[in-house]
Amino acid sequence: MEPHELTIHQALDAMRRGDLSSVDLTEAYLRRIEQHDGAVRAYLTVTGDRARDEARRADARRQDGEDAPLLGIPLALKDIFCTSGIETTCGSRILKGFVPPYDATVVRRLSDAGAVLLGKTNMDEFAMGSSTENSAFQQTHNPWDLERVPGGSSGGSAASVAAGLAAAALGTDTGGSIRQPAALCGVVGMKPTYGRVSRYGVIAFASSLDQVGPFARDVADCALMLRVISGLDPSDSTSLPDAVPDYPAGLDTDLHGMRIGVPDEYFVQGMEPGVESAVRRAVDTLVELGAEVGAVSMPHTEYALAAYYLIAPAEASANLARYDSVKYGYRSPGTTTVLDAYLRTRGEGFGPEVKRRIMLGTYALSAGYYDAFYVKAQKVRTLIKADFDRAFESFDALVAPTSPSVAFPLGAKTSDPLAMYLSDVCTLPVSLAGLPGLSLPCGLSDGLPVGLQVIGPALGEATVLRVAAAYERASGWRPTIPPLPLGEAGEAR
């Protein structure tokens, strides 16, 4: 196996045996990035020199007899994480050139665990999108078919792992932005319970929904990444004090007696037949593994889209108010009054989808509409959560499709925002309920990856990982890096 084909666990074993150094592993990834990111365009910033330094230091620590959970492992970070001294754009022109003076908590935890930073990955601007076509800078291509989207908003991170351009990556998931690109790119991606992972230093989109999570080659790697980043952070008042279980342990248990529900409403009208059959085959596998599988109804599922597209933009409209040209980021040249500076800077700095959502959110909060829209949406959210609570009385976990379609062609949905929003119908309800959800590959449809979503109760990450690991073992799926061309492909945005 080539170094870049190793999972984190395999790489750590090799490094512990002395068969591999972090420097070699890091160089292998940097070479691949040089050779293939011209086609994939996953990275906005490659931190080559820093990565080499960190790799050297990791090897030195290992020589000294030290070990750490991710010592010497090269990772990619979505450009939504503040990295001290490294440009962080959030995929937006309005933050082009912004260099944070501090690290996000998760960045520090990865660094403390010995990880090596390869670079910052492309994303939909301010995490608003399902295809990474809303990036202000460039388009990321799906490694399985370069004419198709990688999903979004964490498209760059998903593609980096899928293309063997990073051993693992971090993304964020607000309505599906880890799970959906994971499904479309054929990798494992997980959104933990809301509050499980610190949001401090993660540029905010929708405060009550945003969560940080890993992309990885397999479930075991995902569990390891999750363990490193999880846990209470005093700087994040919404982070949970609950102890972090040893996620990588207990993945070998079988599913006998595990009650798994399959929600009717997630098999939406318009779902691609190839996706549906792959998911149903996966459910059959779970039955073969001894799980007690049954149907369950989640009657408020159809309202999740509307509720999400009122709550998330509302919170975003306030979170993005700070981009006003005064303190950091882009300032439109030649303005002479404050109002002029605000209007021109935001007009020029924000892309169309961001503007759409700011307007939507402002409207949903405005006097006369607040009760009918924002408050009503929050009440519906409670009903959606209640659906899950009821389901988890009878089931230990739920499985469903992650996305109603495989990766769609670039440009296919950009002229119809609502069509784009429908990409997230299977992931949105889980976000609204604040529950953990994971996507892993469950086959191909027309040569493109299909994702199976595993959903757990609050703080039920261990159960989710267990179900996913058992399915992964039984399905025979091996982490696969599709063949990639060398050099440029497609146009940059």
Added chain:
Amino acid sequence: MQTTTTTYEPVIGLETHVQLQTRSKMFCSCSANYAGAEPNTHVCPVCLALPGVLPVINKQAVEYALMTGLALNCENPDATKFDRKNYPYPDLLKGYQISQYDLPFSVNGWLTVDVDGQMSRVGITRAHLEEDTAKLIHRRENGTAYSLLDVNRSGVPLLEVVSEPDIRSPAEARAYVQKMRLIVQTLGVSTGNMEDGAMRCDVNVSLRPAGAEAFGVKVEVKNLNSARSVQRALEYEIERQTRALERGERIIQETRGWDDDRGTTVSQRSKEEAHDYRYFPEPDLPPVFVSREWIAELRGRLPELPDARRERYMHEFELSPYDAVQLTSALATSRFFEAVVGLYPKPKIVANWIQGELSRIAHERDAEIDSTGVTPEALGELLTLIDQGTISQATAKQLLEEVAASGQSPRALVAERGLAQISDEGELERAVAEAIAANPQAVADFHAGKAQAMGFLTGQVMKATRGKANPGVVNEILRRQLAS
């Protein structure tokens, strides 16, 4: 032209912002004590509103808020929360202020005010916590106007206290401000200093025909930097509105600024369209649950409040209501008073001296009672010297000035100047005898029934002893010698 003259009654409410003296800012651990600091030195990613930051609630600020609510006789609901108040302005770095909208920490309270001996109660609608804004400094250089931003103040905790529109006169408004300041100072939650912005007041004032129920059109007045400005601004505004109404004009609902130099209010903007702040619950902060146990614990930590102190002065020290009010009207005064009484346990006498001579000196020096240069020890010593007969009242009054000016103790000054009274009976007997012998006409006048002759003779003794004779003793001896 109106054929009847309407008497208008002012209806006044106050909004007070109190800067809390916590160690840290409201939502980050920057020092809140920014007075005198270089600009932009008390800052961090959180109060700079950098991308990705999150707020963390300052517990001390919450305790200060709850304690102030208790001191204002408020109810403290079981559950409260923070909300985002959204509006764009360069001094509001996040583009929203974390404040409280519909579930504030305290509601439905009151405080008492005293206006020339008349006590009244002013209702407190609510008190809530929020964060202060940054400071904008406007400059003009070579014809170009620009503004600078100092973020030191951004995020400092503010307690906003809203009164019911119960106030009916400018004097009452002033008394309210002074009482509010006294309460927060007594609690130790704020300096209450209006001059440096630690306490800020806006007033709302409307007029209605006396006896009417409905409220008139409300005008808000801002930029009031002292309790006195509050009173003056209200006096001006009531006059302005009265004249306008008498002319048949309608009052415009608006915000006006007080111009202290000119003594007028000036229109700033129309309040016709209230800004839509699009309040929604702050998603980055969990709700705050206020248990009854916590309230009980905080209530136990409350210091003696002004009203209770006033009652105590009347009962324990047997002071008159007037004296009690005067002595408890400022924290410095009551502390000084009690310190003196601790050394010289005659409250009524101490009260008289503080309200009389010491107040006069304080006023002359534009100082507080406790910063005239006279310490409680010095005043106690002075009063003891009077009791001991070492100095007379008159001498003591002069001496007080000297103590204030020099900082020396009364005893030291008496020794230095040889001011000790002559109380020695023998010496005074001789002096009186001499005065009687030297002034036969006065003696004759006295025996003829002219009482003022006594005063004359006393004066002669005082003159002969260069003012040092103890007048009380002189009087006694004089009576005896004249009688015989």
